[in-house]
Amino acid sequence: MARWEPNASERLAQAALDLFAERGYENTTVIDIAQRAGLGKTTFFRHFQDKREVLFGRGTMDELLAEAIVAAPATATPLEAVARALDAAGREVFTPARREFVARRQAVIAANPELQEREALKNLGLIAAMTGALKRRGVPDLTARVAAELGALASAIAYERWSETTTGDDFSALARRALSDVRASTALC
Structure with missing residues (x-):
């Protein structure tokens, strides 16, 4: 080339x-x-x-999620704002064209402890970015943190399902379903 x-x-x-x-x-x-x-x-x-x-980019996912949360309608609950952020990730990052790349990326990370550690740190950064964006919306600290943590968990579940599926499921739909499942499971605790 x-x-x-x-x-x-x-x-x-x-x-x-x-x-x-x-x-x-x-x-x-x-x-x-x-x-x-x-x-x-x-x-x-x-x-x-x-x-x-x-493999990890330069914080573009952090910015994408935070911007989508801040841009959510004023009437959106914290979890609805997080759901909009996950929708943005589906439109911008987890596209059908990137599915193979993401699956291969995950295999490389799974084979290397240093990269697994970096992935965990990146996920903490995503939670911090979402928490900060929710706080900018006026969400109280604890609520912002819980919503961000639940959003990160839903995102991780959706990511696993999306990268492993061959059915062509849309990341945004999987993320919204995972967020709904996470919310429902917290009612059982």
Whole structure:
């Protein structure tokens, strides 16, 4: 591939996943990834801080969820605002075109304890972003935190179902169903 071709970020991510699957995460370097994508090391670092960030991004999910929560109608309950955030994730991130990439990404993370730790930290960041957005809406601290935690749990359940299914289920629909299931299960406690 020529260096001038568009979508360098996507090309780097795809090259990284291919190499992680072939050689393992530990045995793949930034230079390997850049070369596989037909790009230089400098281009890699324009898009990603290190090879982990190929899998985790730069907080764009945090921003997406927070913006959707803040933009929810003023009449929305905290969980309705979180549901709108999960809808935004389905429209912007968890699209049918990305399903294979997400499943491969998850396999790489599952095989590496360092990446599992990074995934857990990223999830904590998502909860913090949602909590902060709910607080900006005037939601009391404890309620904001609980709604964000429930939203994160629903998102994780939906993510698992979405990445493992071959039925073509929409992430947003799965997330709303998971949020409903989570809400119902809290009534049983």
